Amino acid sequence: MFKSYSTDQFFDEMFTDKLKPKKHYRKFFEILNQFSEEELKEKHETAQLSFLRQGITFTVYNNNVGTERTMPFDFVPIIISPEEWATIEKGMVQRAEALNRFLEDVYHEQKILEDGIIPRHLIEENPYYYAKQVQGIDIPLKNHIFLAGIDLIRDEQGKYHVLEDNLRNPSGMSYVYQNRYVMRQVYPEFFAKYSVHTLEQQMVHLHEAILDHAPATGNDKPFAVLLTPGMYNSAYYDHVFLAQQMGLQLVEGRDLVVKKNIVYMKSIRGLKRVDIIYRRIDDDFLDPEAFREDSALGVPGLVQAYRKGNVAILNGIGNGVADDKAIYAYVPKMIQYYLGEEPIIDNVKTYLLDNKEDREWVLEHLEELVVKNVGASGGYDMLVGPHASKELIEKFREKILETPHQYIAQPTIKLSRAPAYQGEEFYPCHVDLRVFVMRGEKTRVLPGGLSRVALKKGSLVVNSSQGGGGKDTWVHKDVGGGLHHA
Incomplete structure (x- = not known):
C-alpha cells in the first residue's frame, strides 16, 4: 500500500525515515494492512457520505455566491503519544493564561506597556483594540478567553511551534466530534486495539465553563444563549452543533432585546432574562450603538448592559488585540513577564519589520522567507519566498519599505506530514493541529x-476553503504503546 510513499527529509507523523511505522502507530498499521484495496475504497466513500448525510458543511464564497461543501475527511488519524500530549497540554494552558493576563492588563492598568515590554503603538493603532467600548470593565473571573483555538505545527525535527492564537471566535470544535463519530462508525476495527481519550465528557466541561461566567446578579440558575449571525454564516453548522450538545438556546440578534440595561430573549411566554451570551458574531456587528451602525446582526444596547455587569459576553469584546500577527511575536515575552516562566511551546521565529536590524536582514533574504500582512488572514497578502516570482518578491520589498509595521517575516518551515488516502492511494500531506x-x-x-x-498533493494550505480536510486526532491514554486488551 505504501510502495510509492516517501518521507523526503520531512518529519512524518506515522513513519520513520526508513518507512517503518512509529511505535504508537504500529497497531494501526497492522490492522490497515488487513484491508483489501476494495474495502478501503468502499470505507472511504462511506465516510464522505456520512458527512453529507449529516449536513456537515461549510460555505465557500466566490464572487458573492456561496456554495455548500462537505469538509473532506481522511481516515488516517493523527496519533499523539501520552508524553507528547502532556507537553502540549501544559504549553496550551500556560499560553492561554499569559494571553488572558495580557488582555486584562491592556484594558486596565497597561503595566506591560509602561514597562516597555510591548511598544504602545502596537496596541493603540490596532484595529481590534476597543478602548472606548471596554476599557476598565470588570468581567466575571477576569477571564477574556473562555475558548481559545491555538494552531500548532511541527518542524522537520518534529518539534511543536505555535503558528497562531485564535482568541475571538475559534471555530471547528464540531468537526472534532464528527471526525471521531465517522471514524468509530466506519473504521471500528481500529478502536479495538487502542485506548484513546474519549470526547464525551468534554461538552459538559465546555458548558460548565460557560456557566462559570455568570454575572453577579443573584440568579442561581443563570440562563445562557448562543448568538449566531444566522444560517448564511460559514460556521453555522458549528453553532448549531454546539448549541444542541450543550442544551443552549440558539438565537439571532433579532431574538434579543435590551431594556434598562438588561438583556432579554423574546419567547412565546414573554421575555426571559439572559445572563450569558456565547457569541459567534464579530465585535464589529455586536451592537449598532457601540460599533457599526449598519449592523443588522447585533443587539442595540448590548455593550451598555455588558459595561453595567448585567450580562457576560464570551469570548470577551476586544480580544483581537491579543491575537494579531504583530502581537504574536511578543507572546513569549508575555509568558516571561506575567508568569515568570519560559514558553513550553515556542513561537515560530518572527521578524518585526519596523525594527531596523530585522528589516535590513529580511530584505536581503526575502527569497527564503514567508512574509505576512499583520492584519490579513486566510493566506491573503502573503509572500512565500521560495515559491515566488522575482516580480512578486520586488513588489513585497516595496510594500515593506513603504509600511514596515504592517508586515512580519518568518522562516519557511518544512511542515510535518502524515499519510492521507483519498480513494486511490496513500500519499504524504502537510498537517497542523488546532488545540x-x-x-x-x-x-x-x-x-x-x-x-x-x-489534501491537494504538494499543497501547504490546510484551510478548508482552499481544499484542506480533516483527520481524527487520537491521544493515547497509557504509556505502553497505547494498547489494551479489547
Missing part, C-alpha cells in the same frame, strides 16, 4: 483537537 483550550473556574484542554490536512 481547544476551555477556561472557566478551571482550565481544560480538549484531548486531541482538529487536525487539518492539505
Whole structure:
C-alpha cells in the first residue's frame, strides 16, 4: 500500500525515515494492512457520505455566491503519544493564561506597556483594540478567553511551534466530534486495539465553563444563549452543533432585546432574562450603538448592559488585540513577564519589520522567507519566498519599505506530514493541529483537537476553503504503546 510513499527529509507523523511505522502507530498499521484495496475504497466513500448525510458543511464564497461543501475527511488519524500530549497540554494552558493576563492588563492598568515590554503603538493603532467600548470593565473571573483555538505545527525535527492564537471566535470544535463519530462508525476495527481519550465528557466541561461566567446578579440558575449571525454564516453548522450538545438556546440578534440595561430573549411566554451570551458574531456587528451602525446582526444596547455587569459576553469584546500577527511575536515575552516562566511551546521565529536590524536582514533574504500582512488572514497578502516570482518578491520589498509595521517575516518551515488516502492511494500531506483550550473556574484542554490536512498533493494550505480536510486526532491514554486488551 505504501510502495510509492516517501518521507523526503520531512518529519512524518506515522513513519520513520526508513518507512517503518512509529511505535504508537504500529497497531494501526497492522490492522490497515488487513484491508483489501476494495474495502478501503468502499470505507472511504462511506465516510464522505456520512458527512453529507449529516449536513456537515461549510460555505465557500466566490464572487458573492456561496456554495455548500462537505469538509473532506481522511481516515488516517493523527496519533499523539501520552508524553507528547502532556507537553502540549501544559504549553496550551500556560499560553492561554499569559494571553488572558495580557488582555486584562491592556484594558486596565497597561503595566506591560509602561514597562516597555510591548511598544504602545502596537496596541493603540490596532484595529481590534476597543478602548472606548471596554476599557476598565470588570468581567466575571477576569477571564477574556473562555475558548481559545491555538494552531500548532511541527518542524522537520518534529518539534511543536505555535503558528497562531485564535482568541475571538475559534471555530471547528464540531468537526472534532464528527471526525471521531465517522471514524468509530466506519473504521471500528481500529478502536479495538487502542485506548484513546474519549470526547464525551468534554461538552459538559465546555458548558460548565460557560456557566462559570455568570454575572453577579443573584440568579442561581443563570440562563445562557448562543448568538449566531444566522444560517448564511460559514460556521453555522458549528453553532448549531454546539448549541444542541450543550442544551443552549440558539438565537439571532433579532431574538434579543435590551431594556434598562438588561438583556432579554423574546419567547412565546414573554421575555426571559439572559445572563450569558456565547457569541459567534464579530465585535464589529455586536451592537449598532457601540460599533457599526449598519449592523443588522447585533443587539442595540448590548455593550451598555455588558459595561453595567448585567450580562457576560464570551469570548470577551476586544480580544483581537491579543491575537494579531504583530502581537504574536511578543507572546513569549508575555509568558516571561506575567508568569515568570519560559514558553513550553515556542513561537515560530518572527521578524518585526519596523525594527531596523530585522528589516535590513529580511530584505536581503526575502527569497527564503514567508512574509505576512499583520492584519490579513486566510493566506491573503502573503509572500512565500521560495515559491515566488522575482516580480512578486520586488513588489513585497516595496510594500515593506513603504509600511514596515504592517508586515512580519518568518522562516519557511518544512511542515510535518502524515499519510492521507483519498480513494486511490496513500500519499504524504502537510498537517497542523488546532488545540481547544476551555477556561472557566478551571482550565481544560480538549484531548486531541482538529487536525487539518492539505489534501491537494504538494499543497501547504490546510484551510478548508482552499481544499484542506480533516483527520481524527487520537491521544493515547497509557504509556505502553497505547494498547489494551479489547
